[in-house]
Amino acid sequence: MNSMPADASRPADFAQVRDLAAADMQRVDTLIRQRLSSDVVLINQIADHIIASGGKRLRPMLHVLAAGAAGYRGDHHTKLAAIIEFIHTSTLLHDDVVDESDLRRGRKTANALWGNAASVLVGDFLYSRSFQLMVELDDMRIMRILADTTNTIAEGEVLQLLNIGNADVSEAAYLAVIERKTAVLFAAATELGGILGGLPEAQVTALRRYGMELGYAFQIADDLLDYVSDAGTLGKNIGDDLAEGKPTLPLIYALEKANPEQVQSLRHAIEHGGLDSLDRIIASIRDSGALERTRERALVHAQAAREALSALPASAYRDALATLADYSVQRTF
DSSP states (O other): OOOOOOOTTSOOOHHHHHHHHHHHHHHHHHHHHHHHOOSSHHHHHHHHHHHHTOOOOHHHHHHHHHHHHTTOOSSHHHHHHHHHHHHHHHHHHHHHHHHTOOEETTEEOHHHHHOHHHHHHHHHHHHHHHHHHHHHHOOHHHHHHHHHHHHHHHHHHHHHHHHTTOTTOOHHHHHHHHIIIIIHHHHHHHHHHHHHTTOOHHHHHHHHHHHHHHHHHHHHHHHHHTTTOOHHHHSSOTTHHHHTTOOOHHHHHHHHHSOHHHHHHHHHHHHHOOOTTHHHHHHHHHHTTHHHHHHHHHHHHHHHHHHHGGGSOOOHHHHHHHHHHHHHHHTTO
């Protein structure tokens, strides 16, 4: 098989990947709009807000690209991509309520506009709609993967809740959260593409491993951006994770290397939230080398994702998946 070496000097061209998936994604978007429709007006209002909020629809795009890499030429991937997006969007609605967020992708969150109760209930609507679509596919293996994935995501949300305000969270505990909250849906999206294409089990497993590693890389890079970006580029305010008391990897690494005074300040920030000392906290994180360590950890997972693709036959779709591995971490450069 061809190897998939990383090319750190080449910028990840997300536009080319998007163009390759464009025809499929147009069909996915049409299906999403059709299946979000309800005779309950409030559901339509919140659904329209979610659609208008944009986003790259990365998870459904991963699925259609994986199906392409697997040689699939049917139309079930459109429905599966919509299911994956519904699951993801429902978790966002619930997360924003739990986190008391009022900004996502640079726009007001649904809970900020319509309240917590409406957001939670429409999130439930999206979950149930996704399972209606699953039943239409009438494939027990696919339903089992998606049901297990949805349950695992819920476990991850609870685990993250338990970690909030805990300055003693370890790197392993942090990774356990992002595996469940983020990586498993990436992995399901790519694994299901391989299953649709009828790939040998070893290649299906390779696609799942690619998705899992990509999910790790993407979330670690996202957590890094919380300390190096701003609302204009990230769609949320710098320090939001800290304000919520979330001990993400930059903070965990900083606690390992900071001096005693900085450690005390970092622990207080995690345990009590708030942004009273944000500039000093960010300076402590940068001084400790935590940002570089976090970026390196994201790069390790991105490279592992690329290496998993070597089990697949060469194609434009495989190249696009490799490009997404680059893109997941180059957002931080």
